[in-house]
Amino acid sequence: MVELPRVPDDEPALRAAFSRFPSGVVAVAALVDGAPAGMSASSFTSVSLDPPLVSVNAHVKSVTWARLADRPRLGLSVLGEDQADICRRLATRGLGDRFAGVPWAATGSGAVFVEGATAWLECEITQRVPAGDHEIIVLGLHAVATVPDRPPLIFHASAFHRLA
Structure with missing residues (x-):
């Protein structure tokens, strides 16, 4: 049997552990009062093909997320390297x-x-799930477009990287 250390109580240790998983980064954005508003998120993930769903996480105290949360559609841009x-x-x-x-x-x-x-990805919010100091936002897809030969930006260990 493997014995792991208990979950640390300090945020830096948790951030260090969480940062060991590489991820892409998306911009989450919409027009608010006629001007673009947005934030970046490394918590983007695909959820379902049928129906087509993705998710991102947002901090419950995020001022930007509060401005985006009531928009009819959100644009997610998977950022390039x-x-x-x-x-x-x-x-x-x-x-x-x-x-x-x-x-x-x-x-x-x-x-x-x-x-x-x-x-x-053009999306609309289908579900918001409270999850500690964040909420999980499930988004239904309306339209998608890709540039297959353009590599994504990778976030790992609190730094940006390129695919090898």
């Missing part, structure tokens, strides 16, 4: 215009997409 600066910009708290200098486009339904991403 050269978009680390965009990811950092979308993750910066207290930044006035996170989309300043970021090329973007919007759909008629208000979903916002970052240009140059490797995939785009």
